[in-house]
Amino acid sequence: MAKRRARNIDDRTIIQVVGLLDGWAGKLSWDLLVDEIEKRLGIHYTRQALDKHARIKLAYQTTKQRLSNAPRLQHRKKSYSQELVPTLERLERLAAENARLKAENEHMLEQFVTWAYNAYLKGLTKEYLNSPLPLVDREVTKVTRGRSTNGRV
Known part of the structure; x- marks a missing residue:
């Protein structure tokens, strides 16, 4: 049986x-990420x-950099009480998210400078660039009677 294509x-x-x-946490490679996504989301x-996808690529690069520069929590777990470990893991996760968001923001600023120059x-x-977007008319369109709709009224 042929493999089905994953959804977009x-x-x-x-x-x-x-x-x-x-x-x-731990070693990161594209293969390991693909396997983890398949395990968690059920999609290959x-x-x-x-x-x-720029956000995934940037997050991957940021995570690789974080993992290569930061000491591993696993090595420090032994020196902390078991009650403190989940808090430390959450702090590391938030620090990682913060670093990724900073990288995404920097990427967006670079994109903005490019657009401004162009x-x-x-x-x-x-x-002209700051002019507001046109308003969207969200009212229901009324169909007038007697208008031909391919044989349907």
């Missing part, structure tokens, strides 16, 4: 994968599919 990676999946990376994605080259003014 949506925003919800990206948030789950990034959250998984925020709490990651390829490394290439995950790497295509807009400047095209002669777009700050006022």
Whole structure:
């Protein structure tokens, strides 16, 4: 039987994968991440599919850097009481999330500078770029009687 294609990676999946990376401890590789995603979410994605998404790629790189620079909690667990270990793990997870969010923010700022420069080259003014979006008419469209709708009324 042929393997079914995994569903597309949506925003919800990206948030789950990034959250998984925020709490990651131990060795990290694309293969280990793919296996963990399959185990937790029940979906098999390829490394290439995950790497295509900027937030996942950035979270992966940030996690790799964090793991290579930070001392492992597992080595310190023995010196702390068992009641304190969950709190320390939560602090490490929050610190990892904070580092990832800082990296994402830096990436967004770089993107904004690129857009601002390109807009400047095209002669777009700050006022034009800051003009509000048009309002969306969310009222129900009324169908007028007698109008042809392919034989249906």
